Amino acid sequence: MKAARTRSLSRSGHVAAPSPFALDLIEALGESAVQWRAERLRAYEYDGSIDVGHPAAVALVATDADAASAIRVASRHGQPVVARGSGTGLSGGAVATRGGLALSFSRMRAINLIDPPNLRAVVEPGVINLDVSRAVASHGLYFAPDPSSQAACSIGGNIAENAGGAHCLAYGVTTNHVTGLACILADGTTLGTGTLSSGNSGADVPGYDLTGAIVGSEGTFAVVTKASLRLMPVAEAVRTMLASFPTVDDASRATSGIIAAGIIPAALEMMDALTISALMRAGHKGLPADAAAVLLVELEGLQEGVDEQVPFVEAILTDAGASDIRTARNAQERDQLWKARKGALGALGQIKPNYYLQDGVIPRTRLLEVLREVSIVSERYGLPIANVFHAGDGNLHPCIVFDGRIAGEVEKVVRAGADILRKCVDVGGTLSGEHGVGLEKQPYLPWVMSEADIRAQRSLKRAFDPKDQLNPGKIFPPDPVAHPSAA
Ligand SMILES: Cc1cc2nc3c(=O)[nH]c(=O)nc-3n(C[C@H](O)[C@H](O)[C@H](O)COP(=O)(O)OP(=O)(O)OC[C@H]3O[C@@H](n4cnc5c(N)ncnc54)[C@H](O)[C@@H]3O)c2cc1C
Incomplete structure (x- = not known):
């Protein structure tokens, strides 16, 4: 040319x-x-x-x-x-x-194989997350990791970030659902990990677990060009409840209460009043205007098991102070509830034009304390913070809404975000549950990793990519060996 x-x-x-x-x-x-x-x-x-x-x-x-x-x-x-x-x-x-x-990878969107008896699909990295579940739905199967962005995000991105989602509380995050990868390394050679063929269960393969190492490596080890995904059978019965609470503390107590009772719902999500009001302004129906927080609780499994669990969960919600508990009566009402939850971040645009989402993880038992701190940070900086998150697995998403056109606002938002993450770390949590470190959380890595930890991680990166060509400057600051002048 x-x-x-x-x-x-x-x-x-x-x-x-x-x-x-x-x-x-x-x-x-x-x-x-x-x-x-x-x-x-x-x-x-x-x-x-x-x-x-x-x-x-x-x-x-x-x-x-x-x-x-x-x-x-x-x-x-x-x-x-x-x-x-x-x-x-x-x-x-x-x-x-x-x-x-x-x-x-937007042109690599083929689903190469659907193998229902072996509960597998082999897909290209540009395939949109939700399209996997759509493609296998007629076999009574689905792909469990369901980020709220699932209508837009790609499987390659999910793998690189080890993405989570509302239903990862019960079924695990992306790494638990990938059995093999085809990749290209920094020198253009290919690498196969795990098993891409459908016959193998993928339970174990000889040698090191390179699939596990690449999932969550944020594109810094290799570029993924194919993935073998584990599919799951759609549950026989599903019950979706929306519980309204007069205070965020009550909703937090209910979350801890459900898990402490030994019940692991398929999903246990919280949204606060600011999020609810944004959703209502964006036209979402069926949400309680007067609640300080709602919990979206989904139970699924065999019909008998779900029928047994529902009254237990309702009792825990009521004991914690729920003022109202609604159960979706049909698939349409269930979809409506999930549409609201998954549309929550987009709806925050009703309040301010920009948002900055945090992704801290905390022990569930410290939920109450950390959410109180989020309110204090909100007041300290004069910035509204909406909370919409995976409550069941302690993965918080305090979402700072702001107007990026105002001078100095972005810097203030970053400082507020750092204060929240610091609190998450101080209570024994960590910096990211599912969005990765990328650029944004790099400065805070020393809060959770010693120098020796960082050195070990860098050595692994060097084994895959000695010249630091793949996504350099992400997760860790520049590698002093590959870039001596940066040291
Ligand atoms: C509204 C909204 C809601 C969200 N909700 C969730 C949620 O519930 N759970 C969650 O986990 N995340 C969530 N996210 C974050 C995001 O959607 C996920 O991290 C998703 O996995 C990113 O996929 P992507 O295709 O957009 O990746 P990109 O943003 O394009 O890339 C992300 C990373 O993956 C790398 N990458 C992409 N493709 C490949 C490849 N083929 N090989 C190697 N590396 C690759 C990139 O280099 C980059 O480091 C949300 C985001 C938004 C905007």
């Missing part, structure tokens, strides 16, 4: 031409698979949060071979590679802070 064919007029009227790097990508992948014009790159500059980075080029790869070629071209030009799914990551993971190549 010749450079002359790819010239275009920029907005200033100058002829914009692709860089030698972009030209080599075009040579390798074809013109339609490469974006290099500034206005086209803009869509790849963000994930869902506040960080921004400018890739030098985007490769829209369609096959494993394309991904390997693009990575080789980047390596030849000394350019870093940032894999990109749907860009909903919220921690800056997919942001190209050092320029280089954004490797987009």
Whole structure:
């Protein structure tokens, strides 16, 4: 492909031409698979949060071979590679802070295999999370990890972040549902981990658990080009309840009470008054206008078991102070409740144009104390903070809503976020439950990791990617061995 064919007029009227790097990508992948014009790159500059980075080029790869070629071209030009799914990551993971190549998987959306008897599907990384469950629904199966962003986020992104979701309380997060991967390493060679074939149960494979190492590695070890996913049978019976509480403390007590009673609901989610009011303003129906907090509790399993659990859970909710408990009477009412929960972050736009979502984890027993601290932080900075989160597994999502157009606001928001995370760590929790460290939580890593811990993690990264080409500068500050000048 010749450079002359790819010239275009920029907005200033100058002829914009692709860089030698972009030209080599075009040579390798074809013109339609490469974006290099500034206005086209803009869509790849963000994930869902506040960080921004400018890739030098985007490769829209369609096959494993394309991904390997693009990575080789980047390596030849000394350019870093940032894999990109749907860009909903919220921690800056997919942001190209050092320029280089954004490797987009939006054209790799094939479901290669559905194998109901072995409860497996093999998919490409760009497949949207919800599309997996949709594709296997006629077999009475589904893919359990269900981030609230599941209508938009990709399986590749879920794997890189070890994503969680409302139903991960009972069934575990993404790592528990991935049995094998096909990957491309930084030198363009391929790596297979676990088992991608359907016949094997995936329970164990010889050697190290590299699948486990790559899940949650935020695109810093390898680029995933195929994944074998564990499917689960849809439960025989489901009961979804919405309990309203006059105070957040009561809802917190109910959460601890349910778990302490030995009941693990499929989902146990909390939303506070600010979130409820935003949802109502956004047109969601069936929510209690006067509640300080609601718990969305879902029980599922065999019909008899669910029938037995419901009165127990209702009693715990009532004892904790629930003023009202509604049970969804049919699939439509259940969908309505989940639509509200999964639409909660989007609805916060009704209050302020921007949000900054935290992802701290705490011991469930400290819920009450930490939520009180969140209110104190909100008052300290004069910033509204909505709470909408996976209460059952202690994964908090205090969501600071703000107007990024106001000077100094972003800095204030970041400080407020840091105060909340500090509290989570102080009560024995940690920095991220599901969104990853990315860029955003990097400064706080020493709160939860010693220098020796960080050194060990870096050694693992070096084993996969000795020159630090894949998503450099994410999770940890620059590697002093791969980048001596950065030390
Ligand atoms: C409204 C909203 C609600 C959310 N709710 C949840 C939730 O309930 N639970 C949860 O866990 N998260 C949630 N998230 C965060 C986010 O959706 C998840 O982290 C999701 O897994 C990111 O997927 P993505 O395709 O958007 O990845 P991206 O943002 O594109 O990338 C995320 C990371 O994955 C890497 N990556 C992407 N594809 C690959 C690949 N093929 N190989 C290697 N690395 C790759 C990127 O380099 C980056 O580091 C939410 C986000 C939003 C905006």
